Amino acid sequence: MANWVKKAELVLLNRKIVKVRYMDDEEMEQVGFTFHRPLVLQLDDGTLIYPSKDDEGNDGGAIHYCKENDENYILPVFD
Numbered sequence: 001m002a003n004w005v006k007k008a009e010l011v012l013l014n015r016k017i018v019k020v021r022y023m024d025d026e027e028m029e030q031v032g033f034t035f036h037r038p039l040v041l042q043l044d045d046g047t048l049i050y051p052s053k054d055d056e057g058n059d060g061g062a063i064h065y066c067k068e069n070d071e072n073y074i075l076p077v078f079d
Helices: 002-012 025-031
Strands: 017-022 037-043
Touching: none
Parallel strands: none
Antiparallel strands: 017 037
């Protein structure tokens, strides 16, 4: 697990989210998603981050979050 934490730090640490949008049709086709359109986060270095259903990338996934005084704890996928 420590190696994956180091990888995550290399990709994410000290980066800034500069754009938030939902995956477009061309991206959906490129990654093989057919049912669920996930949110895409673009970082200041051009990296795109999106959730998937599992480690194999079998369709898009929702983003869950925790924030004090916020009852809406999910950023959903769209069908």
